[in-house]
Amino acid sequence: MGLLSKKDAKLITDPLADNNPITIQVLGICSALAITAQLKASIVMALSVMAVLAIGNVVISLMRNIIPSKIRIIVQLVVVAALVIIVDQVLKAFSYELSKTLSVFVGLIITNCIIMGRFEAFALANGPWKSFLDGIGNAAGYGLILVIVGFFRELLGSGTLLGFPVLGDPIEKTGLYAIGYENNGFMLLSPMALIVVGIIIWVQRSRNKALIED
Amino acid sequence: MGLKSSLHNLKEKYKGSKMAPAFNAIHTFLYLPNETTHGGTHIKVADDLKRTMNIVIMSLIPCLIFGMFNAGYQHHLALGEIGRATSFFDATFWNWDNLVIGLWKILPLVIVSYGVGLAIEFVFAIIKKHEVEEGYLVTGMLVPLIVPIDIPLWMLAVAVAFGVVIGKEVFGGTGMNILNPALTIRAFLFFAYPTWMSGDKVWVEGAVARDKAIMAGQNLDAISGETVLGALAQGKEVAYSTWDMFMGFIPGSVGETSALLILLGGLFLIFTKIGSWRIMLSSVVGALAMGLIFNWVVSSGWITESSKFYGLMSTVWWHHLVIGGFAFGTVFMATDPVTASQTNKGKWIYGFLIGFVSILIRVFNPAYPEGVMLAILLMNVFAPTIDHYVVQGNVKRRMKRLKVKTA
Numbered sequence: 090m091g092l093l094s095k096k097d098a099k100l101i102t103d104p105l106a107d108n109n110p111i112t113i114q115v116l117g118i119c120s121a122l123a124i125t126a127q128l129k130a131s132i133v134m135a136l137s138v139m140a141v142l143a144i145g146n147v148v149i150s151l152m153r154n155i156i157p158s159k160i161r162i163i164v165q166l167v168v169v170a171a172l173v174i175i176v177d178q179v180l181k182a183f184s185y186e187l188s189k190t191l192s193v194f195v196g197l198i199i200t201n202c203i204i205m206g207r208f209e210a211f212a213l214a215n216g217p218w219k220s221f222l223d224g225i226g227n228a229a230g231y232g233l234i235l236v237i238v239g240f241f242r243e244l245l246g247s248g249t250l251l252g253f254p255v256l257g258d259p260i261e262k263t264g265l266y267a268i269g270y271e272n273n274g275f276m277l278l279s280p281m282a283l284i285v286v287g288i289i290i291w292v293q294r295s296r297n298k299a300l301i302e303d
Numbered sequence: 304m305g306l307k308s309s310l311h312n313l314k315e316k317y318k319g320s321k322m323a324p325a326f327n328a329i330h331t332f333l334y335l336p337n338e339t340t341h342g343g344t345h346i347k348v349a350d351d352l353k354r355t356m357n358i359v360i361m362s363l364i365p366c367l368i369f370g371m372f373n374a375g376y377q378h379h380l381a382l383g384e385i386g387r388a389t390s391f392f393d394a395t396f397w398n399w400d401n402l403v404i405g406l407w408k409i410l411p412l413v414i415v416s417y418g419v420g421l422a423i424e425f426v427f428a429i430i431k432k433h434e435v436e437e438g439y440l441v442t443g444m445l446v447p448l449i450v451p452i453d454i455p456l457w458m459l460a461v462a463v464a465f466g467v468v469i470g471k472e473v474f475g476g477t478g479m480n481i482l483n484p485a486l487t488i489r490a491f492l493f494f495a496y497p498t499w500m501s502g503d504k505v506w507v508e509g510a511v512a513r514d515k516a517i518m519a520g521q522n523l524d525a526i527s528g529e530t531v532l533g534a535l536a537q538g539k540e541v542a543y544s545t546w547d548m549f550m551g552f553i554p555g556s557v558g559e560t561s562a563l564l565i566l567l568g569g570l571f572l573i574f575t576k577i578g579s580w581r582i583m584l585s586s587v588v589g590a591l592a593m594g595l596i597f598n599w600v601v602s603s604g605w606i607t608e609s610s611k612f613y614g615l616m617s618t619v620w621w622h623h624l625v626i627g628g629f630a631f632g633t634v635f636m637a638t639d640p641v642t643a644s645q646t647n648k649g650k651w652i653y654g655f656l657i658g659f660v661s662i663l664i665r666v667f668n669p670a671y672p673e674g675v676m677l678a679i680l681l682m683n684v685f686a687p688t689i690d691h692y693v694v695q696g697n698v699k700r701r702m703k704r705l706k707v708k709t710a
Contacts, residue, residue: 269455275495284469291473 093222100222104230111234112290113300116202121235122282124194129251131239133187135232137180137195139225141172142204146224149212156213165208166199173198203231238285246276307334324428328435352477356440358577362568363444363635366558367413369551371405372396373561374452377554378404378508381526391550391563408508409557412447415456419463420446427472438477438484439467445485445635448558449628449676450492451505458499462492482683483642486632486676493676503529506554528554531626532665532673538614548625559631562624569634578638581647582654586633587624589658594620597666615666623662632675633657642683646693653689657682 093101110116117138124130148168149156156164177195180188188195198204207227212220243249248256248265257264259272275281294300310330317323376396379385388396420439428435446463466488471480493500504510507528517523531553534541543553551561559565572578597616600606606616624630637643637657644653657678664674671677 269457271455271458271496271499273461273495274497275491278494287473 097219097222100219101226101229104223104226105233106230106293107297107300109230109234109293110203110206110227111231111286112293114203114206116206117231118283118286120194120197120201121231121238121286122279124191125235125239125282126242126246126277127190127252128236128239128243129187130190131235132232133180133184134191134194135228135235137176138198138201138203138231139228140176141169141198142207142228143221143224145169145172145204146207146212146220147217149208150215150217150220153213161213162205165205169199169204169208203227234286234289237289238282241285242276242282245273246281248272310334321429324432324434325425328425328428352437353440355577356437358575359441359572359635360444362571362577363441363448363558365564365568366448366561366631367409367444369561369564370448370558371409372401373405373551374408374508374557375401375404376552377506377528381507381510381528387547388550388552396552404508408452409447411456412450412452412454412459412557413444415459416446416463417443419460420467423464423467423472427476431476433476436477438471442467442484442488446488449485449489449556449631451500452508452557453505453511454492454499458492458496462488462495465491478641480641481687482680483636483639486636486680486683489676490680493671501533503527503533506530506556530555532615535614535618535626538608538611545622545625548622553626556628556631559628562630565630565634572634572638578634579640579643579650579654581650582638582643582657583633585651585654586637586658586661589655589660590623590629590633590662591620591658592655593659593662594618594623597662612666623665627665627675628673629658629661629665629675632661632679636675636679637682642686644686644689644693646690649686649689649693652693653682653686656685 104110107113111118111121120134120138124134145165145168149165152164173196176198177188180191180195207223211223215223240250243251244255248254248259254264256270257266259266310326310333314323314326314330317326373396376385376388379401380387385395417439420443424435424439446459446466450459466484470482470484470487471477474480499505504514504526505528507526510526510528513523513526529539531541531543531548547553549562551563553560569578569583573580573583597618598620601613601617606613610616618626633654637654644650657675660678660681661675664671664677666674668674
């Protein structure tokens with residue numbers, strides 16, 4: 090690969106599958122359950138986390154040698170809080186409806202375990218470029234699961250994808266609804282998101298036995 | 304060559320192959336297996352898993368047959384074609400006309416339930432290379448009995464697939480599940496398709512179709528098939544006598560209306576020592592206790608008729624036993640040996656809390672008038688915790704005794 094060395098590429102590809110933050114490390118579950126009822130919200134959430142995590146990783150990595158280790162958590166919180174507020178304001182400015190759907194969960198990116206986890210585990214010990222790639226990779230791994238869960242929940246729960254009715258009109262009874270199909274209301278409830286994440290974890294581990302711990 | 308020996312030959316032929324568990328399952332299901340267990344010490348007893356399951360199914364058969372007659376009876380009654388049945392052996396209830404509707408509507412439910420459930424069991428047995436277990440036999444019979452008669456078959460199929468995979472197979476199959484699979488299936492239906500699991504249309508055959516015809520502009524009377532619980536939750540007058548409720552001449556899920564036949568099934572389970580009398584008894588005690596508390600709250604004037612809880616709270620305390628699915632859940636679901644508490648003291652606590660919480664949910668959450676389903680699922684989760692503390696308590700008591708003796 091010309092652009093990235095093999096090692097650097099691994100920083101991005103690893104969190105997508107074998108070291109996925111959600112399915113392997115089981116971090117960031119709260120937002121994965123809360124906002125995945127719609128695919129659009131999932132995508133926006135994934136992009137927001139990617140922006141915060143990539144930039145935050147770089148900032149922390151640049152400051153890693155001057156942060157006193159005793160107060161490093163507070164410094165990390167300040168960085169992530171500042172970034173989250175910027176993301177929140179951008180969303181409010183350019184996509185108000187969506188920011189209302191995501192409501193408090195944009196603000197709660199601050200408490201997303203993945204972000205603090207990557208700051209602690211990676212950015213404090215690596216240079217800015219590597220940290221940037223790590224941030225992109227982990228956020229992409231997180232986003233991938235969010236999009237998969239959001240896809241199934243919106244398709245089966247509301248019969249739409251990104252707001253477009255793909256299965257027909259449930260009120261006018263067209264498409265699939267004409268033959269008696271109905272939306273699955275359970276899909277819109279958070280417990281079902283947990284079950285969908287569980288099924289992804291199940292499928293992933295049965296395909297790759299090395300991931301199974303006792 | 305008879306069926307038994309040809310099955311046996313087939314089994315030998317496919318031994319060790321991928322499909323072996325499927326052939327073994329058919330063989331074991333129809334006949335006593337002609338092999339013994341290998342290795343280890345074993346106790347020889349007659350009541351294997353298959354026989355246990357069959358006894359539970361036998362105790363469910365009266366409810367199923369009653370449900371078939373009731374399906375037709377409620378249909379004709381709602382249309383105003385027949386009068387109310389007055390005694391248990393009334394011919395307006397036990398007649399061919401009613402049974403035909405019941406067979407037509409309920410046999411498909413049974414077939415879908417068994418077909419989908421067993422198919423998944425077979426697939427998992429082949430993938431995981433273990434024998435097909437008999438665990439689904441009872442679940443497959445319970446499921447058609449606890450759903451509304453008009454439930455679309457594809458919904459039932461989806462729910463059964465979900466319940467068997469998520470409720471049972473992910474935990475490792477029969478005997479390893481935390482939640483009762485039949486109730487998992489019902490809970491899935493309830494949350495996924497609430498319009499088909501509640502309201503006043505789905506409990507009587509033909510009410511939904513009639514509703515659609517009216518919407519389309521036909522001049523017909525709507526059929527109302529409100530359950531007793533539904534009517535009480537809305538503070539309406541109940542149109543059925545207590546005797547009707549006990550006999551089961553009321554709308555409701557297919558097999559759970561007749562408290563009388565459930566009682567008989569329960570006695571049969573206790574007599575054959577399959578079901579735990581401790582759980583059944585303590586659950587009834589718990590329900591009665593909660594009923595008495597609510598009656599007391601009403602009689603001391605804390606709740607007036609303007610309250611939305613008044614209808615169910617002022618229900619005579621022991622009526623809770625014969626309305627809704629409480630009796631069915633207590634006798635056939637709470638006693639599931641896999642998901643219930645294992646210790647005797649634990650069974651008392653487990654059962655009591657099921658009864659107690661059932662009535663609590665029933666009264667305080669009119670959106671979920673059938674509290675027994677949620678109460679049993681909740682207590683399923685807590686059953687291991689109850690057992691843990693019972694066992695630890697026993698250990699502590701004996702340790703104390705030991706210390707007193709040695710001191």
